[in-house]
Amino acid sequence: MNPVNYLYLAALLFTIGASGVLIRRNAIVVFMCIELMLNACNLALVSFSRMHGNLDGQILAFFTMVVAAAEVVVGLAIIVSLFRSRHSASVDDASLMKL
């Protein structure tokens, strides 16, 4: 199978994730969309690794996974505490970062 197809798939997943981040208000969904984008990147990295015949992309994918795992920990904690204080998981409610 042509590895380029994997790249198309990665691009598609990334786009879905990106539009999810932009459109959805629920923090959990936004968060999942971010994960989706990260994994799309991972897919692209692994595919490039395969295409170019070296391991750089795969190694980088591992890093991404580690970072994503750490991000999940921190991000979920933030979302939970946000929900606790506001009784809502909507990202638009947390719009205090303006003057």
Place this chain on the structure above:
Amino acid sequence: MSFPLLTATAALPAVGAIVTAAVPAGRRTAAKWTALLFSLGTLVLAGLVFARFEPGGDRYQLTESHPWIADFGVRYDLGVDGIGVALLGLTALLIPFVLLAGWHDADPLETHSSRWRPTQGFFALILMVEAMVILSFEATDVFLFYILFEAMLIPMYFLIGGFGDRAHAGSEENAAAQRSYAAVKFLLYNLAGGLIMLAAVIGLYVVAGSFSLSEIAEARANGSLEMAGSTEKWLFLGFFFAFAVKAPLWPLHTWLPNAMGEATTPVAVLITAVVDKVGTFAMLRYCLQLFPEASKWATPVILVLALVSIIYGALLAVGQRDIKRLIAYASISHFGFIVLGIFAMTSQGQSGATLYMVNHGISTAALMLVAGFLITRRGSRLIADYGGVQKVAPVLAGTFLIGGLATLSLPGLAPFVSEFLVLVGAFSAYPVVGIVATVGIVLAALYVLVLYQRTMTGPVRESVRAMPDLRVRELAVALPLIALLIFLGVFPKPVTDVVNPAVQHTMQDVQKKDPQPEVEAAK
């Protein structure tokens, strides 16, 4: 390896700052004495530098050199020439007086016991400024100098904004607003100058491939470093702009009256007598040495700006109603003289300008600190609130008068020597400029005597009737400064001997010769 004297001179006040800041909150007096002792120690080290320095020896002496940021060729290079020694000495000399004069300026107010006025911070910040200023006089690496030139803004910002003059006409909030306005104006003005200088510093590195002052100057002198005329001019302008803001030269002067007016008097002295000197010092060292051709190219414009500063500053001083702002404008006039001396490019002018920096430091410190004692007593900076002080506090009035007479360059006091040298230097190269500048001496007499007359003479005002005369601490500030003014006015040789060789080097850098007297030339 010999003892790194220059590093020690700068490091001692820095250590002092940290120690002072660490003194516990309740022990205010201990913090003050710690700071004073460290500043006196620095004075001793500066005295050692003065003693070790050989006027006839190498251009830069007591040098130290260590790699710092090797990738960019930035080095920790120190060394002093005569000009540096003179200014280093001035700084080390003035700081103890500044500390002593500001002994109670940062005490917490009794009525506002909750107010945050940490004495420790005030004294530590002053020592920090001292350390940076001293190191900037010693640096012979352009990048190192730049870092210090900018870094000293930080403690200065806090000193101006955090510790205001308590003698303020308006309410507490009003005072705080004006103070922070002055501090921010000071910071932004100087940062803007500094950023333009940064661009020029980077540009210099790109062209010359080095930050070392002596390497670049040598390469320029022996022709191995060619610089296109326009490049040199742009780089020169970048450097000069920063120095002209700091100096300050008309029309970049408006931050000074605000900063000096709102800050406590010791800090005002710190600004005009110490920190601003870095600007004029850097003109001599960096502008003339690195960009001799561009300096000569810009001379006419700079001389005009200097003349405008002299006359304009003096006229504005006449029109002021606030004692501290009056002294600030007088300083602008004096900085005009210094710049005039530097860019007249004659031996007399440059020796005079260097001497002027030292003398102006001492005379302004004397006048301003005594004015501060006066202001503290009455709680007002307005000239109109005083009158007849001479009758109730004759010693205060006497010291104030001597400070004023030094400011108007009375012969016999130190500033006369330097002012006359600057005038002669300017006159021999550009007669018209010299003649116009002499008008400044009449205006100086006008603003000083009007100030003295309105505050000290006449019938005793009710509000000053109970004013006490100078106390021991205040006398310990005023008298040594006055003694120095008289000593250097009668016998300036110790300073001129140190300065002269350095000036000759600078004259060689710009490849200028003094105009010969007509009669000798005829022979």
Place this chain on the structure above:
Amino acid sequence: MENLIALLVAAPLLGAAVLLCGGRRLDRSGHWIGTVLAAASFVVGAVLFTDMLGKGAEDRALHQKLFSWIPVEGFQADVAFQLDQLSMTFVLLITGVGTLIHIYSIGYMEHDERRRRFFGYLNLFLAAMLILVIADNYLLLYVGWEGVGLASYLLIGFWQHKPSAATAAKKAFLVNRVGDIGLSIAIMLMFTTFGTFAFGPVLEATGDTSEGKLTAIGLMLLLAACGKSAQVPLQSWLGDAMEGPTPVSALIHAATMVTAGVYLIVRSGAIFNAAPDAQLVVTIVGAVTLLFGAIVGCAKDDIKKALAGSTMSQIGYMILAAGLGPIGYVFAIMHLVTHGFFKAGLFLGAGSVMHGMNDEVDMRRYGGLRKYMPVTFVTFGLGYLAIIGFPGLSGFFSKDKIIEAAFAKGGTEGWILGSVALLGAAITAFYMTRVMLMTFFGEERWRHAATPSPDEPDVEPAAATGEPHPHESPKSMTIPMIVLAFGSVFAGGLFSVGDRFLHWLEPVTGHDHGHAPVSATTVTAATMVVLVIGVAVAWAMYGRKPVPAVAPRGSLLTRAARRDLLQDDFNHVVLVRGGEHLTRSLVYVDHTLVDGVVNGTAASMGGLSGRLRKLQNGYARSYAVSMFGGTAVLIAATLLMRAV
């Protein structure tokens, strides 16, 4: 012997330092310290003088170098003294009259709580004045020059609780500073022309440079002299300077400091000799001031101001003589010395009168005082006879010589200058007779309480209440007056017999007899005639008729003269008002324009960021859009770059 020269200065300088720093514990002995040190300086001067007399005329000059003052590449200024016959004359005059006035002040200032300080200032003045006359270069002379200015400032404003005194002091210093510009520029010109400003080299090298340069230097020196010696156009400060205590007026504003300008011109004789244009201007200034001062002196009712006008006029004579060149130098100095005696005596007499009259200064409230103050009357009278040039007294010899010299200048100039000098002599006789008559003769106008004259409302009425009780002054005051009266009577004769003074100064100043168009006898006769006319007119106006206690309105000229010929009004309108407008508008410009640009930049930055701030709406989504948008633009740009 050379080493003694510095002692001349050191003694009074020490006195000033001790008295001014000594504090209150010296209050009781301070005046003695001051007087003794002044006298010590006089003794040193006398020793040096006798030593000098013992030597031949050519090697009398002494020189002492103390140390190198300002050593800068190509610029050498030394603290070095030079004592030749000219300096010696001044040293004796300054320390001699100075010591007498110290003694006088002991009595005069007895009731002033700040007497110690007064003596400190007097000593400071002596030191500065001595530096001025024994300096061996122009820059050190400048130190003395400004030093006497400072002392004069401090002493005029000695009673500084009076606003008028403080203002007068400031005015004197400022006007002098204007003159100092001249001295500064002259020194700078000398430096660029000769490479030095020491007297010896400069005065020897005058032949090597162009006349234009020398004229410029000469005119600048004249400007300096005008400031210090109160010559037109910088004369306005002298009248106000009378706010100072009377001994100060006698010492500084009559006998010594105001003559410094004459010293400067005579000392720089070589420069002026080679610059005839400058000399002409000097004579014109002298002649104009001579008349100006005399006219002002005629109209003043304040005894000290009348004498101040007279001082101005007499110095005009000296400047005129100095401008005549070698014909006049010696006589300028001779008149300076005799004037030092009689004018100091007159001022001390005036002080004595004021002392007895509760500090009243208005002559219209004097009258008939000769009965009450016999010593003052006699000494003042002798001074009066000396100044109007009564035959045989000091003023007769010196003034006569100047008038002769003016005629000897030759040509139309000579005639004009000579006539002006003669006219001046007539006016001098007039106003001095007026002073004499109004003060010592006539009815006793102080007996009835008077109101201040309407034209001079600022003259305060007598400080004490009720009628004054005129009395003679104490011994410490009368003795100096008697000594000075001796000087007024005999100095001129002593100098003139056998041309002693001429031979004494000639080695320094040179001398030239000129060719007088009229004989000396004719000049003397003419002087006598105008003298008699002047006295007679004054007698007719103030002796025969009673003097009104309130000044009559007077003619236009009288009213103008009372106001110093409107000089002050001119200064006020043009300089003071104009200056105020200038500074005020500059303060405005600085605040709105120069600072306005800065604040404007800051404000526009603030406005811009205020607008940009609206993009910051707090929604995470919109930040994400800008992130994605930015990334997309970056990627597109990269691809585009590659494609190109």
